[in-house]
Amino acid sequence: MPHVTYLRPKNIKEALQLYRATPRCRLLAGGTDLMVMLHAGALQPAPQAVLDVWSLSELKGVRRVRDVLEIGAAESYTRIIGSRDAQELVPALVAAARTIGAAQIQNRGTLGGNLANASPAGDTLPVLLAYDAVVVTDRRTIPIDAFFTGYRKTALESDELITAVRLPVGRNVQFRKVGTRAAQAISKVVMAVSREPARIAIGSVAEVPLRAGRAEAALARNDVEGVIAAVAEDIRPIDDVRSTATYRRQVTQNVLRELLDALARG
C-alpha cells in the first residue's frame, strides 16, 4: 500500500477545514468498507490521506427531537441497536442493523458510512427510504429519495460531510433481508415497506437502493395483486456472484407479499 497520511481532527470544524484543504482525501469512520478498499488498492483515484471522523462527538448519539429521531452519522450499529428510543420509535432500522455482519461489524459500521458508500446492497438504505429519512450534512439537508444518484454515487458535494440522519417516529415499517445465511451475509434482496404512506424500498435489485414507484402507486390504490405485478417492472436485477436476476425477481415478489401481509395483520 502506498503511503497514506492519517488525519485525526479534534472537532467538526477542523474536520471540514482539513477535508477542504487536503487533496485526494477520503473520510474514514468505522472502516468496514474503506479499510478493505484502501488495503486492496481499489480506491480510484488513490487517496493521499484519510480523515478520521470516527470519534467526533458531534457525529455521535441517538436523540429524539419532538417527532423526529436523530442519529449521529458516526454512531455504531451496536449503539443504535442498544438505544431504547431507536427500538421503540424506528424498530425497522434496529431490525436492519441487527442483520449487518456480526458483532465485529456492528461495533464499527455507521449510518453515515452506509449512506456515503451508497452500495445498492446497503442494508439500512431501503429502511431509510421507507421512513423518508433526511440526510443532514454540514451545510444542508438532503431528502433520502434525492440522495442516490447512480451506482455508488450520491448527491454529496466533494467536500461535504454527513453529520446525522433524521427519521420520523411512529411510522409502521416492515423489514426483511434475504441472504445466504442469517449472519455475515451480503443481501440478495433487502426490502422495507410502509403502508401509510405507501413506500416500497428495495436493495440489491438495481444500481441504486430503489423506491418501487409503480408498485407504490398500486399500493396507494389498495390493489395488492397490482403491487406484486408492478414491482417486477420497477426493479432491474442482474446476475452476479451472489444471485441471479430471475431469483431476485421471484424473491422480491415473495418478500413483498409477506411484508404486506405482516402490515395488514398490524
Add this chain to the structure above:
Amino acid sequence: MRFTLNGREVSFEGSGARRLLDVLREDLGKTGTKEGCGEGECGACSVLIDGEVVDSCLVAVGQVEGCKVITVEGLAEGGRLTPLQQSFIDHGAAQCGICTPGMLLAAHVLLERARRPSADEVREALAGNLCRCTGYTKIIEAVLSCRT
C-alpha cells in the same frame, strides 16, 4: 501515537492509516492475531478495543490512540490460561487453530456481559468468526461450559 496493548503502554511511529492487524503482527510481535480474509468477513483478526470485539483488519492504527487493545496474548495472566481457554482445549474446540484467537476474544466478551448465555446467544456472538474445521459444535460446547 500511544495506546495500551494487553495492559502495557506501547508507542507506534508510522502512518496511522496502516491496519491495526499489520502493526500488531509486524511491529509489535503479537502474531496471535491472524489474518484470514482481510475483508471483515471471517473474524480471524478479532481483537478487543475498549472492551468491544472488532476486526483489526478494518481498523486504522491511528484510530486506537489512547484506547485499550487486547489480543489473544492478553487473555492469560501470568502464564495461566483462562477457564475459557482451558475449556477450548478440554473440548477439542480447536483444530487448525487459525480461528481460535478470534473465537476466544468474541466468546470472552460474551461471557463478560451475559453470565449464562443460551446456545443461540453463543452462536450469535460467534457469528462473525468463521471456522472451517470443527463444524462449531465443540466451540459452542466449550463456551457453554464456562457459564457461571
